[in-house]
Amino acid sequence: MAELIAAHGITKVFPGVRALDNVDFVLQPGEVHALVGENGAGKSTLIKILMGAYRRDEGTLQIKGREIREFNPQAAQAAGMAAVYQDISLARSLSVGENFYLGRMPTTKWGTIDWTGANARCGDLLKDLGLDIDPRVPLKSLPVAKQEMVAIAKPVFEGADILVFDEPTALLTNEETEILFSIIRRLKSEGKGIIYISHRMEEIFAISDRVTVLKDGRHVKTLPVADTDADELVRLMVGRSMADMYTIKRATPGTTALRVEGLTREPRFRDINFDVRHGEIFGLFGLIGSGRTETIRAIFGADPIDSGKVYLHGKPTRFGHPSDAIAAGIGFMSEDRKNQSIALPLSVRTNINLANYPAISRFGIVDQAAEREAARSCIERLQIKTPSDEVRIRNLSGGNQQKVVIGKNLTTKARILVCDEPTIGVDVGAKGEIYKVFESLTHDGVAILMVSSYLPEIMGLADRILVLYEGRQMGIVSRDEFDEERLIRLASGLQA
Amino acid sequence: MADKVATTEPSGLAGIRRINIGTSATLMVIVVILFVFLSMTSPVFLTGANLSNLLRQTSINGIIALGMLMVIITAGIDLSVGAVVAIAGIVNALMLQAGVPMLVSIPLTIVIGAIIGMFNGFLVFEVRITPFIASLGTLTIVRGLVMIISGARMVANLPVEFGRIASAELLGIPSMFIVWMVLFVLTAFLLSYTQIGRNFFIIGSSTEVARLSGIRLRPNIYAVYGLCSAYAALAGILLSARLSMGVPTAGISYELDAIAAVVIGGGSLFGAAGSAFGAVLGAIIMQTIRNGGNLLGVDPFALEVIIGALILIAVGVDQIRVRRAERG
Structure with missing residues (x-):
C-alpha cells in the first residue's frame, strides 16, 4: 500500500520568519511516527499544513497516493484525517455521544434523533476501548482526563485512518496513558497511521516506530526509535545533552x-x-x-x-x-499561564508589573518611570526576547511569557x-x-x-x-x- | 506562528496609547470629513447656534460614554445608565422644587447615582450575575422607581439659576461641553496613570489573573460601576438643566448610544481595550451624524439605519485591522 502521507520540500513563510524550510515527512500505514522539536521548531506548522489549516508556500503533498494541490480542513477530514489537540476542542455542554456525532446525529424513520441507537453505538465503542464512560452524560461533568479520552476516542469512532495526537498525555493519568497506548497499538495493527507529538521522551520510545526531529523549521533527521536514545534526540533538538540541563x-x-x-x-x-x-x-x-x-x-x-x-x-x-x-x-506562578498568570491583551510592561502596582503607586498614582524601569531590568536580567516592553504579551513565545511571569515575581521581590x-x-x-x-x-x-x-x-x-x-x-x-x-x-x- | 516574537503593534496600557493613535487618527479623519461635508451641504451647520447645540447634546452622551468606557474595559456592561439619567433628573428636580439649594441637591443626586451603580457592582460581584443581566434588572427597577417617584409627570417650575447651568457659556463655549472635557481629562488620567486604571484593564483581561496578582476584585468592581452611574447621574442633571425640568422618560436608549460611542472609539466588549479619547470621538461622530442628518432633512428613520450601519462598519473595520496586526 502507498504511503499515507508523503510530503516533500514543504516550506512555509510567515512575515519575518521561515516557519518551515524544505521539510520532508512520510507516514507509512501501520506506523506510529513521532514528531519532536522545541517549541517554535515548526511541529504545529507542519501539522497544520498536513491537516489543511495552513496553505504551504512550496513543496508537494500526497495523501494516500493522491496528489494534493489545494487543501482545507474539510478535505482533510474527508480524506480520513483527524487531529486531537491538547486543548480539548469539543462541545463541553453536550453529551459524550453528541460529541461523537457532532452535527451528524443519526435519525429515526420519523426524522427525529435516534438517541437510543446513537448512545448504544458510542457506548459499545467506549467499552471496547476500555473506557468506563457513559455516552449520555455531558462532557463537562467528566474529569479533564476523561474528557481528553473522549477527544481521543472520537476520531477512532469516525474511522479516521490518519490520526494526529498532539501532546495527548498532558492531562492523562498513568492508567489512561496505558489505554491511549493500547488504542494506538490497535489502530496501528489495523494499518492506520499515527503522528505522535510529545515532549516526553519515555512515551516516544514506548509507542513510536520512527521519529522525525525538527529544529528551527528545518528537518534534522528521521530515524527508527530502535536506533536512538533520549540523549541523542535531545542533542538533535537543541544541540546539547539532557543531563546538563x-x-x-x-x-x-x-x-x-x-x-x-x-x-x-x-x-x-x-x-x-x-x-x-x-x-x-x-x-x-x-x-x-x-x-x-x-x-x-x-x-x-x-x-x-x-x-x-x-x-x-x-x-x-x-x-x-x-x-x-x-x-x-510570596510569589506565585500558576500552571495555567494563559488564564491565570498573564493578562494576554496587555503589554509586556504591564504584565511584568501586574503585582507591583501597589508598591510603585503613591496616592493611587502609578510612578511611570518606576514601571518602565522594572520592565527594563526584568527584560535584561531574564533575557526576555521582545521587540519592546510595549508589545502585547500574547505575541511572545511560551518561554518568554513564562519569563515575564518569573519577572512579575522578581519585581515584587x-x-x-x-x-x-x-x-x-x-x-x-x-x-x-x-x-x-x-x-x-x-x-x-x-x-x-x-x-x-x-x-x-x-x-x-x-x-x-x-x-x-x-x-x-x-x-x-x-x-x-x-x-x-x-x-x-x-x-x-x-x-x- | 505563536512561538516567534512577532513585530506587531504594541498595546495594553503602555501600548494602548499607541494603538489608539491608529484608531483615533481614523476617527479624527472621519470627524473632519463629516464637518467639511456638512458645512458644504448645509448652510446652518457651521452657525454658532447649531454648533453650540451640537456640543450640548454631544456632551450628555459623551459623559455617559466615558463612564461606560470604564465598565467596558473591565469586560462588563452597564445597561442601566439611561434609567439613571432619568432618575437623576427627577430626583434633583424634586429636591430643587422642595427648596433644597443646588449645591446640595446636585452632589446628593450624584451620590444616589453612585449608589445605584454600586448596586450593579453588588449584583455582579457578590451575586455573580453577569453584568448584562444585572444591569438589565437595575434598568427595569430604576425605570419603575422613576415613574413612582414622579407620578409619571414632569417636574417643572425649577429655579432659573438651575437652567442657567446648561445655557451658561465661557468664552462662547457651552458650560456642558467644559464639564464633559474636564471629565474626559480626569478619565483619561485615571485610565493611564493610576493604579485603579491599571486594575480595570487587568480585570478586563482576566479576573483570575487579577486576583492571583493580588488585586482585590470587590472594591474595583464596586468602584467601576459606581463611577459609571455617577457619570450618568451627572449627565441626567445636565439634561434636566437643559430642559429646565425633570422628565421621567428621559434617557431612553442612551445606554446604547454610550456603548456605541465606546466601541466606535476602539473599545471592546471582551474588555481590556479602549481609550477616553476614542470614546469622546465616538460620541462626537454619532451626534454629528444625527445633527447633520436632521439639518439635511434626512428621514429620521433612515438616519437610524445609517447610524446602525456606521456602528457595524466602524467596529468591523477595526476588528479586521486588529486581526491583521495580530497575525503579524
Whole structure:
C-alpha cells in the first residue's frame, strides 16, 4: 500500500520568519511516527499544513497516493484525517455521544434523533476501548482526563485512518496513558497511521516506530526509535545533552521560610505537613488529581482552607487573599499561564508589573518611570526576547511569557516563590534558562516551592520532594534518596 | 506562528496609547470629513447656534460614554445608565422644587447615582450575575422607581439659576461641553496613570489573573460601576438643566448610544481595550451624524439605519485591522 502521507520540500513563510524550510515527512500505514522539536521548531506548522489549516508556500503533498494541490480542513477530514489537540476542542455542554456525532446525529424513520441507537453505538465503542464512560452524560461533568479520552476516542469512532495526537498525555493519568497506548497499538495493527507529538521522551520510545526531529523549521533527521536514545534526540533538538540541563549549583539552605502544619481542604487534600527553607527548592510531586495544585493555591491564599496552619518565618499566618501573600513576600506562578498568570491583551510592561502596582503607586498614582524601569531590568536580567516592553504579551513565545511571569515575581521581590509546573508549554531552550534563574534565586536565598509532574525536572532541581496521592501526603523524600521508581510508587498510592 | 516574537503593534496600557493613535487618527479623519461635508451641504451647520447645540447634546452622551468606557474595559456592561439619567433628573428636580439649594441637591443626586451603580457592582460581584443581566434588572427597577417617584409627570417650575447651568457659556463655549472635557481629562488620567486604571484593564483581561496578582476584585468592581452611574447621574442633571425640568422618560436608549460611542472609539466588549479619547470621538461622530442628518432633512428613520450601519462598519473595520496586526 502507498504511503499515507508523503510530503516533500514543504516550506512555509510567515512575515519575518521561515516557519518551515524544505521539510520532508512520510507516514507509512501501520506506523506510529513521532514528531519532536522545541517549541517554535515548526511541529504545529507542519501539522497544520498536513491537516489543511495552513496553505504551504512550496513543496508537494500526497495523501494516500493522491496528489494534493489545494487543501482545507474539510478535505482533510474527508480524506480520513483527524487531529486531537491538547486543548480539548469539543462541545463541553453536550453529551459524550453528541460529541461523537457532532452535527451528524443519526435519525429515526420519523426524522427525529435516534438517541437510543446513537448512545448504544458510542457506548459499545467506549467499552471496547476500555473506557468506563457513559455516552449520555455531558462532557463537562467528566474529569479533564476523561474528557481528553473522549477527544481521543472520537476520531477512532469516525474511522479516521490518519490520526494526529498532539501532546495527548498532558492531562492523562498513568492508567489512561496505558489505554491511549493500547488504542494506538490497535489502530496501528489495523494499518492506520499515527503522528505522535510529545515532549516526553519515555512515551516516544514506548509507542513510536520512527521519529522525525525538527529544529528551527528545518528537518534534522528521521530515524527508527530502535536506533536512538533520549540523549541523542535531545542533542538533535537543541544541540546539547539532557543531563546538563537539570544540573544546577545547589545553594546551602538557610532558615525556615515557610512551614505548613496539618493543612486540610476536603476533599482536595488533608493533613499536609512540610517546611521550605531559604535557598531550597522543595518539590511537590503527584499525578493529576493528587491535589498538588490545590495545596499550593491554598497556601497562597487563592483558595480557602478547612484547617491547618501556615507559618511564615515561624509566625502563624493566614492569607485570606492572594494580595496578603504577595504583601508578605510570596510569589506565585500558576500552571495555567494563559488564564491565570498573564493578562494576554496587555503589554509586556504591564504584565511584568501586574503585582507591583501597589508598591510603585503613591496616592493611587502609578510612578511611570518606576514601571518602565522594572520592565527594563526584568527584560535584561531574564533575557526576555521582545521587540519592546510595549508589545502585547500574547505575541511572545511560551518561554518568554513564562519569563515575564518569573519577572512579575522578581519585581515584587518575593522571598518565597510558589510555582506550579514552571516549565509547562516552554521549549527546551527556555527551560534551561528558567532553571538557571531558579538557581540564581536560591543563591539569593529565595525559597522555592515547586510543583512538577515531570520527574526528570523535579528530581533534577528539588532538594526534597513531597509526594501526594489523592490529597494524602505519602512522604517526603530527600535528594540522596531520589529514585524514579520509588517516587512513582508513592505517587500511585503504594508504599515505597 | 505563536512561538516567534512577532513585530506587531504594541498595546495594553503602555501600548494602548499607541494603538489608539491608529484608531483615533481614523476617527479624527472621519470627524473632519463629516464637518467639511456638512458645512458644504448645509448652510446652518457651521452657525454658532447649531454648533453650540451640537456640543450640548454631544456632551450628555459623551459623559455617559466615558463612564461606560470604564465598565467596558473591565469586560462588563452597564445597561442601566439611561434609567439613571432619568432618575437623576427627577430626583434633583424634586429636591430643587422642595427648596433644597443646588449645591446640595446636585452632589446628593450624584451620590444616589453612585449608589445605584454600586448596586450593579453588588449584583455582579457578590451575586455573580453577569453584568448584562444585572444591569438589565437595575434598568427595569430604576425605570419603575422613576415613574413612582414622579407620578409619571414632569417636574417643572425649577429655579432659573438651575437652567442657567446648561445655557451658561465661557468664552462662547457651552458650560456642558467644559464639564464633559474636564471629565474626559480626569478619565483619561485615571485610565493611564493610576493604579485603579491599571486594575480595570487587568480585570478586563482576566479576573483570575487579577486576583492571583493580588488585586482585590470587590472594591474595583464596586468602584467601576459606581463611577459609571455617577457619570450618568451627572449627565441626567445636565439634561434636566437643559430642559429646565425633570422628565421621567428621559434617557431612553442612551445606554446604547454610550456603548456605541465606546466601541466606535476602539473599545471592546471582551474588555481590556479602549481609550477616553476614542470614546469622546465616538460620541462626537454619532451626534454629528444625527445633527447633520436632521439639518439635511434626512428621514429620521433612515438616519437610524445609517447610524446602525456606521456602528457595524466602524467596529468591523477595526476588528479586521486588529486581526491583521495580530497575525503579524
